[in-house]
Amino acid sequence: MPRTSRIQGLRNLSVEARRKFVADAAGIDPASIAAFDPAHGLGTELADHMIENVTGILGIPLGVATNFVINGADVLVPMATEEASVVAAASNAAKIARVRGGFTTSSTPPVMQAQVQIVGVADPEAGRVRLLEARDELIALANDQDPKLVEFGGGVRDIAVRLVPSRAGTYVVAHLRVDVRDAMGANAVNTMAEAVAARAAEIARGSSLLRILTNKADLRLSRARAVFDADALGGPEVVDNIIHAAALAEADPYRAATHNKGIMNGITAVVLATGNDTRAVEAGAHSHAVSPAGLYTSLSRFEKDADGNVAGTLELPMPVGLVGGATKVHPAAQAAITLLGVRTAAELAEIITAVGLAQNLAAVRALATEGIQRGHMSLHARNIASAVGATAEEVPAVVARLIADKKVRADHAAQVLAELRAGR
Numbered sequence: 001m002p003r004t005s006r007i008q009g010l011r012n013l014s015v016e017a018r019r020k021f022v023a024d025a026a027g028i029d030p031a032s033i034a035a036f037d038p039a040h041g042l043g044t045e046l047a048d049h050m051i052e053n054v055t056g057i058l059g060i061p062l063g064v065a066t067n068f069v070i071n072g073a074d075v076l077v078p079m080a081t082e083e084a085s086v087v088a089a090a091s092n093a094a095k096i097a098r099v100r101g102g103f104t105t106s107s108t109p110p111v112m113q114a115q116v117q118i119v120g121v122a123d124p125e126a127g128r129v130r131l132l133e134a135r136d137e138l139i140a141l142a143n144d145q146d147p148k149l150v151e152f153g154g155g156v157r158d159i160a161v162r163l164v165p166s167r168a169g170t171y172v173v174a175h176l177r178v179d180v181r182d183a184m185g186a187n188a189v190n191t192m193a194e195a196v197a198a199r200a201a202e203i204a205r206g207s208s209l210l211r212i213l214t215n216k217a218d219l220r221l222s223r224a225r226a227v228f229d230a231d232a233l234g235g236p237e238v239v240d241n242i243i244h245a246a247a248l249a250e251a252d253p254y255r256a257a258t259h260n261k262g263i264m265n266g267i268t269a270v271v272l273a274t275g276n277d278t279r280a281v282e283a284g285a286h287s288h289a290v291s292p293a294g295l296y297t298s299l300s301r302f303e304k305d306a307d308g309n310v311a312g313t314l315e316l317p318m319p320v321g322l323v324g325g326a327t328k329v330h331p332a333a334q335a336a337i338t339l340l341g342v343r344t345a346a347e348l349a350e351i352i353t354a355v356g357l358a359q360n361l362a363a364v365r366a367l368a369t370e371g372i373q374r375g376h377m378s379l380h381a382r383n384i385a386s387a388v389g390a391t392a393e394e395v396p397a398v399v400a401r402l403i404a405d406k407k408v409r410a411d412h413a414a415q416v417l418a419e420l421r422a423g424r
């Protein structure tokens with residue numbers, strides 16, 4: 001069948017049947033996502049090469065979000081998360097976005113920056129200018145460290161120098177701005193920073209100290225936008241309430257933190273599923289959420305467009321790669337990349353950003369209407385039923401009672417399960 005993400009009723013299939021269905025819908029061989037099955041996924045031998053003192057493997061559920069249309073193409077999105085309702089919510093918002101054509105994305109070139117801290121410079125202003133004069137020499141020295149990256153069309157694009165006053169003096173901080181192509185880039189730029197540090201310090205007339213990537217990846221931005229149809233959202237009142245919810249998140253750091261957590265529900269799940277560095281993406285996102293005036297604010301924007309629909313946008317750093325880290329090593333991460341059908345790190349980054357926007361819209365819509373608990377807790381109820389010991393056969397009956405009684409709580413679940421087993 002042609003590639004499609006509009007799948008209804010995926011939830012009603014068994015896990016195995018779902019895997020087969022998803023592969024067919026993506027137009028790929030089911031064997032290429034066999035690694036989603038733990039039996040064919042990451043084994044202890046491979047895991048032992050990934051980190052230190054390996055004693056086992058932690059399983060995290062991997063779901064597939066449906067309904068996404070991104071830049072006119074249908075995309076099925078693998079999401080690894082321990083939290084109920086995240087995959088359903090992303091699929092729900094993608095279904096709404098689909099009414100008006102789905103998501104449109106774009107990004108800057110994949111430029112990461114490494115910092116070289118230079119201490120003890122007597123004349124920092126002059127040190128800054130001396131370093132800028134040596135731009136070509138420093139770029140050549142850095143590029144020599146990674147001929148392969150240069151061969152792929154990447155490499156150092158520029159040098160910037162900042163003066164950072166601190167309680168321990170003014171530091172001269174040189175930035176290497178490196179196009180890392182399809183890499184996340186941390187190892188690549190760290191190698192370069194370490195290689196140029198001594199020469200940079202000599203030129204600035206100080207000594208080098210820290211030589212490390214900055215996770216404030218504000219030169220590597222990814223953007224997504226979508227129009228969420230007013231009728232599909234539930235009408236003009238829902239639109240207005242979504243705008244009020246977004247306005248509070250823009251103005252109030254307490255709300256912004258939760259609003260952004262909702263965005264990261266989607267982003268982290270895809271970053272993790274593709275074997276990328278969740279901490280790097282999270283650090284970049286939160287550093288980007290600080291406005292020029294120093295206010296921690298929302299990463300997304302929701303506006304009412306001229307036709308009364310919600311125009312949603314999200315822009316944030318998205319340092320993800322296809323060639324390094326766990327992405328290349330972890331069999332399930334490779335399967336996730338195959339399912340997504342991406343060929344460049346930029347394509348992956350943009351899909352992740354679209355998922356972040358969808359996730360945010362779903363949560364904000366729920367909050368601006370019926371509240372989060374009905375949708376979220378009815379799915380979380382399955383966790384609670386399992387936690388109190390319900391078997392796979394018992395879970396549906398326990399969940400149905402918890403929702404009917406509007407008491408999605410462990411104590412009530414235990415009571416319901418006991419009653420069920422006693423035949424009451």
Ligand SMILES: CC(C)(COP(=O)([O-])OP(=O)([O-])OC[C@H]1O[C@@H](n2cnc3c(N)ncnc32)[C@H](O)[C@@H]1OP(=O)([O-])[O-])[C@@H](O)C(=O)NCCC(=O)NCCSC(=O)C[C@@](C)(O)CC(=O)[O-]
Nearest residue numbers: 008009011085086088089091092258259262362363366375
């Ligand atoms: C949970 C829903 C989707 C229910 O919403 P609903 O309206 O009951 O769903 P529906 O049955 O009408 O289904 C609509 C679509 O959602 C998907 N869907 C719906 N249910 C399932 C399911 N079981 N399994 C798989 N997919 C599901 C599916 O795509 C479906 O389309 P269909 O295929 O039927 O044509 C909705 O209430 C929702 O979007 N809620 C938001 C939930 C959420 O954001 N959860 C994250 C955890 S809470 C949190 O951490 C963050 C937060 C909220 O604090 C952030 C913030 O404050 O901003």
Ligand SMILES: NC(=O)C1=CN([C@@H]2O[C@H](COP(=O)(O)OP(=O)(O)OC[C@H]3O[C@@H](n4cnc5c(N)ncnc54)[C@H](OP(=O)(O)O)[C@@H]3O)[C@@H](O)[C@H]2O)C=CC1
Nearest residue numbers: 148149180181182183184185186187188277280323324325
């Ligand atoms: N602060 C942070 O966020 C830090 C993160 N990390 C970790 O660093 C890892 C990511 O670093 P990264 O540099 O991406 O990993 P790698 O060093 O594994 O991959 C980058 C290298 O891959 C090679 N390469 C092959 N094909 C391409 C291509 N198409 N585009 C770009 N490069 C290509 C390049 O040269 P070559 O083959 O010559 O190497 C490049 O240097 C992650 O695991 C992350 O967790 C590490 C330190 C700090």
